[in-house]
Amino acid sequence: MEKGPQGRRRGRGARERILGAAQRLFREQGINRTGMDQLCAAAQVSKHTVYQHFAGKDELVAEYLRRFDPDVLPGVFDRTDRTPRERLLAAFEVPASTPLCPYIGAAVELHDPHHPASECARDYKKAIAARLAETAREAGATDPEQLGEQLALLIDGASARTRVLDSDCFPAAAAIAAVLIDNAIPASSAQPGDDRGIAIAQ
Amino acid sequence: MEKGPQGRRRGRGARERILGAAQRLFREQGINRTGMDQLCAAAQVSKHTVYQHFAGKDELVAEYLRRFDPDVLPGVFDRTDRTPRERLLAAFEVPASTPLCPYIGAAVELHDPHHPASECARDYKKAIAARLAETAREAGATDPEQLGEQLALLIDGASARTRVLDSDCFPAAAAIAAVLIDNAIPASSAQPGDDRGIAIAQ
DNA sequence: CGTTATGTGTACCGACCTGTTTGGTTAACG
DNA sequence: CGTTAACCAAACAGGTCGGTACACATAACG
Numbered sequence: 001m002e003k004g005p006q007g008r009r010r011g012r013g014a015r016e017r018i019l020g021a022a023q024r025l026f027r028e029q030g031i032n033r034t035g036m037d038q039l040c041a042a043a044q045v046s047k048h049t050v051y052q053h054f055a056g057k058d059e060l061v062a063e064y065l066r067r068f069d070p071d072v073l074p075g076v077f078d079r080t081d082r083t084p085r086e087r088l089l090a091a092f093e094v095p096a097s098t099p100l101c102p103y104i105g106a107a108v109e110l111h112d113p114h115h116p117a118s119e120c121a122r123d124y125k126k127a128i129a130a131r132l133a134e135t136a137r138e139a140g141a142t143d144p145e146q147l148g149e150q151l152a153l154l155i156d157g158a159s160a161r162t163r164v165l166d167s168d169c170f171p172a173a174a175a176i177a178a179v180l181i182d183n184a185i186p187a188s189s190a191q192p193g194d195d196r197g198i199a200i201a202q
Numbered sequence: 203m204e205k206g207p208q209g210r211r212r213g214r215g216a217r218e219r220i221l222g223a224a225q226r227l228f229r230e231q232g233i234n235r236t237g238m239d240q241l242c243a244a245a246q247v248s249k250h251t252v253y254q255h256f257a258g259k260d261e262l263v264a265e266y267l268r269r270f271d272p273d274v275l276p277g278v279f280d281r282t283d284r285t286p287r288e289r290l291l292a293a294f295e296v297p298a299s300t301p302l303c304p305y306i307g308a309a310v311e312l313h314d315p316h317h318p319a320s321e322c323a324r325d326y327k328k329a330i331a332a333r334l335a336e337t338a339r340e341a342g343a344t345d346p347e348q349l350g351e352q353l354a355l356l357i358d359g360a361s362a363r364t365r366v367l368d369s370d371c372f373p374a375a376a377a378i379a380a381v382l383i384d385n386a387i388p389a390s391s392a393q394p395g396d397d398r399g400i401a402i403a404q
Numbered sequence: 405c406g407t408t409a410t411g412t413g414t415a416c417c418g419a420c421c422t423g424t425t426t427g428g429t430t431a432a433c434g
Numbered sequence: 435c436g437t438t439a440a441c442c443a444a445a446c447a448g449g450t451c452g453g454t455a456c457a458c459a460t461a462a463c464g
Binding site for chain 2: 441442443
């Protein structure tokens with residue numbers, strides 16, 4: 001317990017602490033390499049409590065992935081001060097040394113397409129592509145769905161390749177994205193003085 | 203070997219059988235989910251023999267990855283009956299439901315950039331990009347290194363995304379590749395009657 | 405106050421993992 | 435033939451895994 005003077009009772013927010021620790025540990029070291037004991041220690045929670053909140057590790061993993069939904073690419077789609085084209089390109093402005101996309105990681109590590117977390121990953125990926133397509137439509141793309149799918153593929157490629165090569169691949173992906181976007185939007189839509197590609201081409 | 207009437211003797215080729223079983227099992231179910239016992243059974247080899255040929259599982263995994271080198275994208279780079287442009291696009295003609303690129307899988311599963319297999323994966327990815335760049339140079343690209351890196355990124359993206367979505371993403375990647383290639387090659391190099399993109403655009 | 409959730413710590417279970425050891429068998433070769 | 439190197443089967447060792455059981459402590463609320 002080690003409580004005493006300044007009552008360090010962990011309190012009622014066990015579930016939140018569990019999910020917080022899960023987010024940190026799963027992203028840092030992967031899912032399979034993170035044991036429940038370690039997770040309990042990091043969350044300052046007893047094992048009993050974890051299994052009281054989650055049916056098992058699989059459930060916890062699925063919930064950990066669902067938690068990403070609310071903050072889907074924060075500041076990318078909802079920035080009204082940027083043009084649609086700028087918003088599309090903003091999806092590639094990830095801080096350097098961002099860990100592998102957790103959905104790709106889960107799909108690879110769990111290796112079961114029917115795992116609840118894998119299904120969650122599919123849903124998320126489709127949602128991202130849909131939002132990209134939506135923005136692509138705003139930008140005036142002739143085939144928004146195709147452009148959205150293409151940009152989503154670029155993001156996944158940059159994420160996976162960054163992991164394998166251990167060096168940031170998002171600038172290269174952004175350069176491709178710029179080409180695709182300009183190729184998909186009829187010339188009339190291009191803003192005058194558009195600085196397309198500057199400082200992005202790798 | 204497997205001689206004799208009811209040839210129960212597995213023979214001398216133990217190492218090859220081990221690597222063969224490793225290739226099949228690691229690709230089918232992943233590295234972490236494949237135990238040494240299962241691998242021994244599949245290779246019809248005793249555990250003792252495995253550890254006589256390989257210092258440990260890590261060594262075996264690394265050797266399993268090195269085995270891919272000789273047949274790097276067979277029939278892609280060495281087909282002289284195709285134009286350079288066709289060879290570049292051929293890299294995206296993978297049979298449907300091809301499992302995840304083993305190098306990406308290893309890098310994600312092992313999760314340690316210093317693991318011998320991870321270093322092997324990096325080397326391989328760089329080699330592929332280099333060969334693509336080489337072919338891009340033949341095709342007359344203005345910046346072959348950039349195009350090679352871009353195409354490599356597309357391949358990785360298609361592989362990873364195919365895994366997550368559980369549906370073939372290589373056609374979409376090929377469509378992007380066609381755009382990038384044509385964008386990177388000065389107009390003069392384009393062959394007359396070039397059927398660019400036909401039957402590839404998703 | 406007493407009750408009821410909710411939490412704690414610890415020990416434990418069976419399963420599986422990588423890796424080792426033992427003792428015996430078989431094939432190949434001089 | 436005899437020697438040797440490769441192999442096999444099976445038990446074992448030590449560790450970690452996900453998950454459970456038990457007895458106890460605390461917080462919130464009536």
